[in-house]
Each structure stands twice: as structure tokens, then as C-alpha cells.
Amino acid sequence: MIKNILAAALLIAATFTTVSAADLTHKHALNLEVAKAIAAAGEAHARANNWNVIITILDDGGNMLYMQRMDGAQIGSIAVSLRKAESAINFKRPTKVFADGIATTPGLAMLPGAIANEGGLPIVVDGEVIGSIGVSGVTAQQDGMIGQAAIDALPKILGN
Template sequence: MKNLLFTFALLLPILSFSQNQTKPFLNLEDALKITEAAQAKAQSEGWNVVIVILDDGGNLISLRRMDGVQIGSIEVAQAKAKSAVYFKRPTKVFEDLMKAEGGSRIATLPNAVGVEGGLPIFKDGFCIGAIGISGVTSAQDGIIAAAGLASIGQ
């Protein structure tokens, strides 16, 4: 019994410390708000796309495929979002680097997608997820992704 109390006394500071540590996260409400704003932008331009929202681990929170979009865009949108969350930067960065001299090396990085349309989502300095868009040109995908993030003040 004495050993059990001693162990508990040692663990108590660790347990209380871990409970006080909070990291922001992307909830479903915000993911759907971003998705709705992205879809509204796409519809206003007459573009049909796939909209993907991932959490900070690259896990799917939301996927919306607008009518008429090729099914290949589902995986492309997911790959763009995954690249943005894994590297904490827009996929446009990789697209620009690939156009530069020696940029083909970017293609060797695992999960790096060199096509615009993926943006990380930040809150309080933490990357909490990403959006990926696919279905129209990469520049148009980027416009839609930016409109989605604007809905949450990014």
C-alpha cells in the first residue's frame, strides 16, 4: 500500500501537467464552415470541385464532391490537403519550386504535391489541418481553397 501511494504521489504532477496542456484542433463545425464557403465560391464561378478537409494528422474530416466532378479529383484533393498539412505550407510553394531549376527534386519528397490547391489551416500558431481542392485548374483550385479559409479569418 505504501508503494502504491508513493507511485501515485510521483505520477500526480505528471497527470496534472498533461491535463493543463491544450492544443487547438479543427472541429467538425469549422470544417463544415470552410467547406460551405469553398463550395459557395466554386458555385459562384461555375466550377465543380472536390473539397477535402483533413485534421492535423492527415485524417479525413470532410469530403464534398460537387456534381459532375471526375472521381480522380477525390484522391487529388486528398493528396493536396495531406501535403499541406504534412509540410505546413501551401502546395503552391512546391509547384513554384518545381518550376525552378533543379525543382524536379521536389517530386522525390514523400507526400509533396507540386500542384496548387492545398492550404494548411492554422490556429494559435499550430497547424490544425488542411484544405484540398481539385476539379478545375490549379490556380482556380487555389482561389477556392483561399475562399474556404477566409470564412474562418485566415
């Protein structure tokens, strides 16, 4: 048993090669501090309108980075907010595009990982999609306004 583990360790050591990163792609990445600030901007817009929503923020890999549910928001909007954010990062476009298109392209309803309701938006920096936000809890149009307010706060958050 011990011998097997040693053999495995040697194999792994032989497999890993230390290389320089010069040839790799580089990408911007959201971090928790920025995600919190984006969500706070969305929450501020929601509170100003007495709207209670869920806000979910995903990174560029579609993995959850931040989520908050305002008091009184319906629990079904937890999954909807997540799905909107997933749709936005999955397809690098706002969910409004699908909401607008589904009447003439009903096949969109069968697109895995997509949702045809406004309120999901990609987070874009220097033309690069670095994450997404999903908002749900009020009407789809209002959800979209909250998401847009969060996105519009980005330049200020990033100090531009």
C-alpha cells in the same frame, strides 16, 4: 485461458498510471462543425463561378475529417484533393510553394506525401496549423482560389 486473460488485465491495470495533465502540451483542434463551415465557404465560392470540385479537410494528424464532391467533378480529383490536403498538413505550407519551386528544384517530384499543384492549404489558428484543406476539379489556380476563399472565411466562422 480465463486465467491468462485475468493476468493480462492485471498487467494492463498496473501499466496504466493516472497522471495530471498539467505537463502536457495543449493544442487547438478542428471539429466537424468548423470543417463543414470551411467547406461550405469553399463550395459557395466554387458555385459562384460554376466550378465543380472536390473539397477535402484533414485534421492536424492528417486524418480525414470531411470530404464532399460536387456534381460533375471528375473522379480523379478525389485523390488529387486528398493529396493536396495531405501535402499541406505534411509540410505545413501551401502546395503552391511546391508548384512554384519544382521548375528549379525538380527533386521535389520525389518528395513523399507532397504534390506540386496549387489547391492545398494549411488551416492556421493563432500561428498553429490545426488542419488542412485540399481542393481539386478545375485548374490548379482556380482550385487555389477556392481553397483561399475557404481559409479567408475562418475568422467569421470562429466568431472573430
